[in-house]
Amino acid sequence: MSSIYDVVVHVSHSDAHLASVHGLFFKKQTIINNGFDxxxxxxxxxxxxxxxxxxxxxxxxxxxxxxxxxxxxxxxxxxxxxxxxxxxxxxxxxxxxxxxxxxxxxxxxxxxxxxxxxxxxxxxxxxxxxxxxxxxxxxxxxxxxxxxxxxxxxxxxxxxxxxxxxxxxxxxxxxxxxxxxxxxxxxxxxxxxxxxxxxxxxxYSRKKLSARYFEIYLSLRSPGAQP
Known part of the structure; x- marks a missing residue:
């Protein structure tokens, strides 16, 4: 499954752990919490x-x-x-x-x-x-x-x-x-x-968390870059 996605974003550490418990491992993954405006x-x-x-x-x-x-x-x-x-x-x-x-x-x-x-x-x-x-x-x-x-x-x-x-x-x-x-x-x-x-x-500022998503999108344009 890891080959399907460039990056997987989890909203919490517990969700990331739950994915691993169920055998879902991804080559690139990160955690970005939900936020509020x-x-x-x-x-x-x-x-x-x-x-x-x-x-x-x-x-x-x-x-x-x-x-x-x-x-x-x-x-x-x-x-x-x-x-x-x-x-x-x-x-x-x-x-x-x-x-x-x-x-x-x-x-x-x-x-x-x-x-x-x-x-x-x-x-x-x-x-x-x-x-x-x-x-x-x-x-x-x-x-x-x-x-x-x-x-x-x-x-x-x-x-x-x-x-x-x-x-x-x-x-x-x-x-x-x-x-x-x-x-x-x-x-x-x-x-x-x-x-x-x-x-x-x-x-948990939505503006700050949105910026992290933008960084990931930019990283995908640069081969070898990490999110």
Whole structure:
């Protein structure tokens, strides 16, 4: 297969490893992460949403587990944004939770609206079961929103160096405890958000990552050049 492609680009180290595990070896390969166009978006100082889950209502994104986490957190404004194949089950579970008036849900929205809601949130709950190299945590980091996520391949390449919280396994109580701890300490949350914002904007700028693709295209015009 390596003879078919001049260069193979993986979006994460975990994807590159997965390719090798399945016997996919390439003569030339490199890693270029997904990125975000930061220039047109700004974080918001006054955040009126405590916790947001934003994504497809699909097994991958684990929305039913996220709802279980939300049900363990009282007196906090929690917003779910998204639609998908698990929507019927999600709505049924949500209707059973009518006593939780702090939990809101709206279907999928336009990208600009989603980013606005993300920027208004203090914490992004991101308990995915699997990912490649997800964009949503990067967007949250760039917008000053602290990410609490499952410790899975791809996501754990982003949330390191003190810029977010990774949780092993899927125990809703563990997630709720971490979230409450962050929300109870505004100063610590501001530190986490600041570190995350700096990392996201320095490392995941779409403009910088696009330049790396351009370098690869140029290298293919020069025999013997390495990407």
């Amino acid at each position: 930061f220039e047109n978006y700004h974080d918001i100082d006054s955040k009126d949403i405590d916790i947001i889950f934003i994504g497809r209502l699909h097994e991958q994104k684990n929305p039913l587990f996220a709802l279980k986490v939300a049900q363990e957190i009282l007196n906090r404004r929690i917003l779910f944004v998204g639609s998908g194949p698990l929507q019927e089950q999600f709505e049924a579970k949500l209707s059973e939770s009518c006593k939780y008036s702090n939990i809101e849900w709206i279907p999928a929205v336009a990208a600009d609206r989603a980013l606005e809601l993300l920027a208004r949130s203090k914490i992004l709950l991101f308990p995915s079961r699997w990912e490649g190299f997800p964009i949503t945590p990067i967007e949250a980091m760039a917008l000053g929103t602290v990410v609490v996520a499952s410790d899975i391949a791809g996501t754990n390449e982003i949330l390191n160096e003190g810029c977010g919280m990774l949780i092993e396994g899927f125990n809703s109580g563990d997630y709720a405890k971490v979230i409450e701890t962050i929300l109870d300490n505004d100063a610590n949350r501001a530190v986490l958000a600041g570190v995350a914002r700096k990392k996201a904007r320095a490392r």
